[in-house]
Amino acid sequence: MALMPVADALAAILAGAEALPEEMVALDAAHHRILARDVAARRTQPPQAMSAMDGYAVRAADAAGIGARLKVIGEVAAGRPFERKVGQSEAVRIFTGGVIPDGADAVIIQEDTAAEGDHITITEAAVRGRHIRAAGVDFREGDILLKRGRCLSDRDLSLAAGMNYPELAVHRRPKVAVLATGDELVMPGENPGPGQIVYSNGYGLRALARAEGADVVDLGIAADTVAATTQGIRRARETDADILITMGGASVGDHDLVKRSLEAEGVAMAFWRIAMRPGKPMMHGRLGPMRVIGLPGNPVSSYVCGFLFLVPLIRALSGRDHVHHVRESALLGRDLAANDQREDYLRARLEAREDGTLIAVPVNHQDSSLLGNLAAAQALVLRPPFAPAAPKGSSCELLRLPE
Numbered sequence: 001m002a003l004m005p006v007a008d009a010l011a012a013i014l015a016g017a018e019a020l021p022e023e024m025v026a027l028d029a030a031h032h033r034i035l036a037r038d039v040a041a042r043r044t045q046p047p048q049a050m051s052a053m054d055g056y057a058v059r060a061a062d063a064a065g066i067g068a069r070l071k072v073i074g075e076v077a078a079g080r081p082f083e084r085k086v087g088q089s090e091a092v093r094i095f096t097g098g099v100i101p102d103g104a105d106a107v108i109i110q111e112d113t114a115a116e117g118d119h120i121t122i123t124e125a126a127v128r129g130r131h132i133r134a135a136g137v138d139f140r141e142g143d144i145l146l147k148r149g150r151c152l153s154d155r156d157l158s159l160a161a162g163m164n165y166p167e168l169a170v171h172r173r174p175k176v177a178v179l180a181t182g183d184e185l186v187m188p189g190e191n192p193g194p195g196q197i198v199y200s201n202g203y204g205l206r207a208l209a210r211a212e213g214a215d216v217v218d219l220g221i222a223a224d225t226v227a228a229t230t231q232g233i234r235r236a237r238e239t240d241a242d243i244l245i246t247m248g249g250a251s252v253g254d255h256d257l258v259k260r261s262l263e264a265e266g267v268a269m270a271f272w273r274i275a276m277r278p279g280k281p282m283m284h285g286r287l288g289p290m291r292v293i294g295l296p297g298n299p300v301s302s303y304v305c306g307f308l309f310l311v312p313l314i315r316a317l318s319g320r321d322h323v324h325h326v327r328e329s330a331l332l333g334r335d336l337a338a339n340d341q342r343e344d345y346l347r348a349r350l351e352a353r354e355d356g357t358l359i360a361v362p363v364n365h366q367d368s369s370l371l372g373n374l375a376a377a378q379a380l381v382l383r384p385p386f387a388p389a390a391p392k393g394s395s396c397e398l399l400r401l402p403e
């Protein structure tokens with residue numbers, strides 16, 4: 001199989017990736033979930049004209065002159081509007097959020113009045129409409145304020161509550177099963193023997209998947225045998241995972257058994273090996289409804305491929321309206337040599353010039369085993385296949401990594 005271009009690989013992974021079914025969740029549980037339906041206001045807000053200040057509801061014409069005296073004929077209590085109409089030279093005591101009584105067309109703040117018994121004297125002229133929030137100024141019944149596919153922010157939850165929704169329809173979270181492979185791997189905190197490596201890849205990838213709204217199932221580490229790898233694949237199916245991520249064993253070595261094991265279980269491989277650095281030996285296929293992404297074992301390759309391919313897939317299955325990473329422009333902070341046939345994703349630090357220009361400085365060593373440089377990087381600088389040499393100061397495109 002020839003190396004597949006990155007864009008084609010992504011298209012193959014996203015092909016047919018439809019939003020998962022919807023479920024109702026209480027507002028407090030809806031933060032960062034993806035809306036499954038448009039949400040139309042169930043009420044008008046504010047439902048009636050309301051005061052924006054503490055003071056008196058008046059007829060502006062009666063309170064336009066300094067020294068005018070008005071009779072206070074009652075009070076608007078919270079949740080209990082005033083029953084009568086405000087007549088000539090009359091005022092009604094009102095508080096912030098109180099319903100403007102009939103007849104009144106202005107609120108005069110109490111600091112602009114002098115109260116004496118049941119009368120007030122105007123010390124600053126009232127202006128028609130001032131300090132009144134018109135009915136529906138925020139939204140009206142039937143207005144669609146939140147659209148399906150939206151990732152619900154904290155403010156959206158308050159808005160939905162204000163629209164009178166105690167719960168919302170969101171898409172089910174994709175379930176991502178994560179399986180590491182490798183005889184050499186030991187868990188963090190253990191005492192690695194000669195040639196052993198501490199299992200690191202799963203930690204970043206699982207956090208990445210969770211941050212995108214996925215439910216994660218950790219399937220641990222499978223030994224480098226077809227039997228152990230197969231057992232891991234079957235466990236992923238038993239947990240009804242929507243996505244299985246494998247890590248390692250993706251290359252051509254004698255112990256790279258993942259592809260063989262997946263195919264033996266019936267995975268139809270859409271591709272294996274892409275024109276990308278890091279991450280060449282990535283593979284993808286399907287096993288019934290489960291989508292499988294076989295990531296390379298090198299820690300940086302594993303993470304970068306997860307970022308580039310797993311994240312958009314999770315977003316698509318979650319029903320998000322925007323699934324792709326957004327590219328940003330910057331200037332290169334160092335010279336880069338011409339590129340070969342593999343699309344490059346260079347780990348880079350970001351700096352901002354005083355005028356706000358973004359500078360991307362690719363780190364010195366781009367080897368795909370370097371966790372330190374991956375953690376220090378804030379972005380991936382894109383280098384298309386066969387890009388010519390690029391001097392410091394020339395423009396480049398980048399993808400920002402999660403904080």
Ligand SMILES: Nc1nc2c(c(=O)[nH]1)N[C@H]1C(S)=C(S)[C@@H](COP(=O)(O)OP(=O)(O)OC[C@H]3O[C@@H](n4cnc5c(N)ncnc54)[C@H](O)[C@@H]3O)O[C@H]1N2
Binds near residue numbers: 182200252298299
């Ligand atoms: N002859 C060739 N050799 C290699 C090729 C090639 O095209 N021809 N491709 C290279 C590239 S590019 C990559 S990337 C790696 C990926 O290989 P595998 O997916 O088979 O990965 P492993 O051999 O299993 O592991 C590589 C490296 O990463 C460590 N590792 C694996 N899993 C984890 C983990 N969960 N946590 C931490 N570290 C992990 C593993 O110990 C190895 O050191 O292949 C090249 N070779």
Ligand code: MOO
Binds near residue numbers: 276277278279280281
């Ligand atoms: O893709 Mo490998 O990541 O070049 O090391």
